[in-house]
Amino acid sequence: MENLINILEDANIKPTIERLSILNYLDRNHNHPTASMIFDEVETKIPTISKTTVYNSLKLFIENGIVTPLYITGSEIRYDFTTKPHHHFFCENCGKIFDLVVDCPIFSKKHFQGHLIRQQHGYFRGICKDCLEKEAKEHH
Numbered sequence: 001m002e003n004l005i006n007i008l009e010d011a012n013i014k015p016t017i018e019r020l021s022i023l024n025y026l027d028r029n030h031n032h033p034t035a036s037m038i039f040d041e042v043e044t045k046i047p048t049i050s051k052t053t054v055y056n057s058l059k060l061f062i063e064n065g066i067v068t069p070l071y072i073t074g075s076e077i078r079y080d081f082t083t084k085p086h087h088h089f090f091c092e093n094c095g096k097i098f099d100l101v102v103d104c105p106i107f108s109k110k111h112f113q114g115h116l117i118r119q120q121h122g123y124f125r126g127i128c129k130d131c132l133e134k135e136a137k138e139h140h
C-alpha cells in the first residue's frame with residue numbers, strides 16, 4: 001500500500017482510501033478489468049463508494065499516466081495498471097485480455113518515421129490458448 005501511496009503522491013493526487021482501493025485492485029489483478037468489475041470488487045470493502053467515484057478516479061489515473069485505457073474490445077474500456085509499454089491480445093471468444101510479451105522494435109524509440117511517439121499500444125485479436133484447448137477437447 002505504501003508503494004501505491006507514493007505513486008499517487010508523485011502524481012500530485014491525494015491518496016484517498018477509495019483511490020487506493022481502486023489502484024490496489026488493479027495492482028493485484030492483472031486481468032485488464034472494466035470499471036464495473038473494479039466497482040463490484042471495491043464495493044465489498046467500501047460499501048459507500050459510488051460508480052461515479054470509480055469512473056472519476058480512473059479518469060484521473062489515466063490523465064496522470066498511472067493507468068492505461070485499452071479500447072481493444074471496441075465496446076468498453078478496459079484498464080491496465082502498468083508503466084511499461086506492452087502489447088495485448090484480446091480473445092473474441094471469452095473476452096479475456098492477455099499481455100503479449102514481444103520484442104517490439106519501436107518500444108525504445110521516441111521518434112519513428114518522422115512521428116513523435118507518446119503512447120504505444122499493439123492490439124491483436126483472435127482465440128486464446130485456453131479457448132483453443134477447450135475446443136480441441138470438445139472435438140475428441
Ligand SMILES: [Zn+2]
Nearest residue numbers: 091094128131
Ligand atoms: Zn479465450
Ligand SMILES: [Zn+2]
Nearest residue numbers: 080086098099
Ligand atoms: Zn496489459
